[in-house]
Amino acid sequence: MPDSVLSVRDLRVGFATRHGTLVAVDGVSFDIAPGEVLGVVGESGAGKSLTGAAVIGLIEAPGRITSGEVWLAGRRIDTLGAEAMRKVRGRRIGMVFQDPLTSLNPLYRIGDQIVETIRAHANVSEDTARERAIALLQEAGIQGARARIDSYPHEFSGGMRQRVVLALALCAEPDLLIADEPTTALDVSIQAQIIALLKRLCRERGTAVMLITHDMGVIAETADRVAVMYAGRIVEIGPVREVLRNPRHPYTKGLMGAIPTIAARTGRLVQIPGAMPRLAAIPTGCAFHPRCSQAFDRCYSERPERMPAGAAEAACWLFAEPTRVHA
Amino acid sequence: MLAFTIRRLFEALVVMLTVALLAFVLFRYVGDPVSQMVGQDTSLEDRTRLRLELGLDDPVYIQFARFVGNAVRFDFGISYQVKQPVTRLIAERMPATIELALAAALFAVALGIPMGVYTGIHRDSWLSKLFLTVSLIGISLPTFLIGILLIYIFAVWLNVLPSFGRGDTIPIGFWRTGLLTASGLKALVLPAITLGLFQMTLVTRLVRSEMLEVLRTDYIKFARARGLPERAINFGHALRNTLVPVITVIGLQLGSIIAFAIITETVFQWPGMGLMFIQAVQHADIPVMAAYLLLVAFLFVLINFIVDLIYVRIDPRIRILRRGA
Numbered sequence: 001m002p003d004s005v006l007s008v009r010d011l012r013v014g015f016a017t018r019h020g021t022l023v024a025v026d027g028v029s030f031d032i033a034p035g036e037v038l039g040v041v042g043e044s045g046a047g048k049s050l051t052g053a054a055v056i057g058l059i060e061a062p063g064r065i066t067s068g069e070v071w072l073a074g075r076r077i078d079t080l081g082a083e084a085m086r087k088v089r090g091r092r093i094g095m096v097f098q099d100p101l102t103s104l105n106p107l108y109r110i111g112d113q114i115v116e117t118i119r120a121h122a123n124v125s126e127d128t129a130r131e132r133a134i135a136l137l138q139e140a141g142i143q144g145a146r147a148r149i150d151s152y153p154h155e156f157s158g159g160m161r162q163r164v165v166l167a168l169a170l171c172a173e174p175d176l177l178i179a180d181e182p183t184t185a186l187d188v189s190i191q192a193q194i195i196a197l198l199k200r201l202c203r204e205r206g207t208a209v210m211l212i213t214h215d216m217g218v219i220a221e222t223a224d225r226v227a228v229m230y231a232g233r234i235v236e237i238g239p240v241r242e243v244l245r246n247p248r249h250p251y252t253k254g255l256m257g258a259i260p261t262i263a264a265r266t267g268r269l270v271q272i273p274g275a276m277p278r279l280a281a282i283p284t285g286c287a288f289h290p291r292c293s294q295a296f297d298r299c300y301s302e303r304p305e306r307m308p309a310g311a312a313e314a315a316c317w318l319f320a321e322p323t324r325v326h327a
Numbered sequence: 328m329l330a331f332t333i334r335r336l337f338e339a340l341v342v343m344l345t346v347a348l349l350a351f352v353l354f355r356y357v358g359d360p361v362s363q364m365v366g367q368d369t370s371l372e373d374r375t376r377l378r379l380e381l382g383l384d385d386p387v388y389i390q391f392a393r394f395v396g397n398a399v400r401f402d403f404g405i406s407y408q409v410k411q412p413v414t415r416l417i418a419e420r421m422p423a424t425i426e427l428a429l430a431a432a433l434f435a436v437a438l439g440i441p442m443g444v445y446t447g448i449h450r451d452s453w454l455s456k457l458f459l460t461v462s463l464i465g466i467s468l469p470t471f472l473i474g475i476l477l478i479y480i481f482a483v484w485l486n487v488l489p490s491f492g493r494g495d496t497i498p499i500g501f502w503r504t505g506l507l508t509a510s511g512l513k514a515l516v517l518p519a520i521t522l523g524l525f526q527m528t529l530v531t532r533l534v535r536s537e538m539l540e541v542l543r544t545d546y547i548k549f550a551r552a553r554g555l556p557e558r559a560i561n562f563g564h565a566l567r568n569t570l571v572p573v574i575t576v577i578g579l580q581l582g583s584i585i586a587f588a589i590i591t592e593t594v595f596q597w598p599g600m601g602l603m604f605i606q607a608v609q610h611a612d613i614p615v616m617a618a619y620l621l622l623v624a625f626l627f628v629l630i631n632f633i634v635d636l637i638y639v640r641i642d643p644r645i646r647i648l649r650r651g652a
Contacts, residue, residue: 090552103545105568107567117554168553172554
């Protein structure tokens with residue numbers, strides 16, 4: 001996809017340990033079109049956050065990208081030097097983290113943190129940056145932004161702080177926003193507001209979003225397409241309606257089945273038996289086969305690549321055409 | 328803020344009175360003050376007269392009140408040993424100790440903080456390992472040994488710095504300073520390093536561990552994600568967040584530097600309060616010891632008070648707590 005904002009190709013992230021390299025993200029490929037919202041879901045440890053960190057170049061040692069490519073608007077960025085990558089961060093790719101309470105430096109006024117970020121990326125005066133910051137806070141739903149810009153983070157509630165964090169992440173007008181569980185730490189009543197805000201701000205700016213979450217409701221509400229991750233791989237990716245209504249991969253089916261609905265309040269919740277494997281013990285073949293009710297011979301020995309499954313793509317042998325030849 | 332200040336002042340007063348009680352007990356009950364002051368052949372009548380003159384027959388609480396009253400007016404009596412007012416002795420000796428302590432603290436902070444930041448950021452570089460090895464030496468070697476080693480290297484072997492004394496001093500009011508003469512400054516170098524080395528290693532290790540802690544926090548990750556320059560992240564965001572514990576320790580250590588300059592002053596024959604105290608101990612010169620005790624306590628209280636005020640400047644969250652308190 002030449003016109004995509006972000007294009008990730010066969011990305012692998014590994015951790016060098018004494019017992020060899022653990023592969024935490026294993027051959028992940030996806031694209032995000034301008035203005036598109038891609039939801040990334042999966043259990044904890046599936047490699048969602050690590051994929052986000054790899055895109056923005058913030059994987060912490062001893063983790064590193066071992067292979068693959070990351071392209072941002074036609075430019076390869078995973079090979080950039082530290083200073084060039086710094087200019088990409090904030091300016092081209094913004095990022096929001098899970099916990100708004102700890103994302104802001106407690107010792108600086110929020111205005112100073114926004115002005116600092118704007119001026120790190122644009123050659124503007126302090127006053128201009130400050131005016132921009134006020135406008136942005138206003139837009140992010142901070143009432144009386146002009147008066148509150150000189151407040152410290154602890155003077156805001158959690159929801160308000162996440163609004164400030166969003167304003168900060170978007171203040172240098174990036175093309176792509178990576179939102180890593182942006183609402184998980186918030187009250188349910190606030191979550192919807194923050195998601196609505198995120199949607200609005202990004203739509204107005206044409207900012208593409210990579211929305212990492214384990215909340216299917218948020219995905220259904222927000223995303224255009226969704227990628228389901230399991231044990232470091234994307235097992236299913238496709239238009240959000242298609243994947244949610246008509247999941248193909250057995251794992252995605254299990255995930256959907258595990259969502260409680262008020263309409264169907266019938267006894268126990270459905271659960272997927274077993275747990276996601278540890279990185280050191282990823283099964284051969286399809287990593288999901290020990291938990292899969294539909295697994296057959298091929299799943300134990302051969303790892304499935306993504307293949308068309310309805311309007312989506314799934315990495316599952318159930319969708320292999322008998323005549324198809326695999327490399 | 329005012330309520331906070333008043334409360335802290337009150338606490339300080341309680342601490343000072345407690346120390347004053349200790350000093351008073353020391354003064355009054357360790358040996359007999361009268362027999363310390365007079366010679367062997369003084370008659371019994373003379374002793375009794377002196378006892379009455381000094382008010383040593385009054386009830387204890389009156390004696391204590393008198394002791395405190397005198398101390399407030401900086402009157403600590405006469406030194407048994409040199410027969411001079413203790414206050415004058417201290418006024419002569421204090422500038423030397425304060426200048427030494429400040430130089431040592433400056434040395435410790437000016438080197439310790441950058442080394443701590445560096446070793447915190449570049450955890451695995453060879454320079455960090457060198458710093459940490461050196462700091463281990465600084466922590467494990469006793470002060471007197473460091474002093475003697477420095478004397479051996481710089482005074483005996485290289486012959487570039489004096490091995491003892493304070494050099495020439497210039498009076499500014501009652502304060503005799505050695506900071507304005509070349510020989511005074513040269514004389515300050517070795518004792519200041521000796522006294523400050525341990526503190527420097529302490530500051531280095533503290534700043535390092537605090538930096539490691541802070542660099543893991545979300546707001547540092549977020550600062551990176553916003554594309555701020557490394558410099559701004561390390562010094563603006565990370566270092567400032569390490570400062571509250573670092574300043575606490577530096578404050579307490581400054582008190583210890585002053586209080587425990589004794590060893591360094593002895594090694595370098597530095598004419599400060601520590602040397603005075605050692606001599607007072609040797610001669611059981613109780614008034615000097617009592618005054619020294621009070622003075623050191625006062626300095627600790629003062630430094631802690633200042634540290635508290637600095638906290639408020641650094642961390643806005645403390646302002647809220649204080650306002651609420």
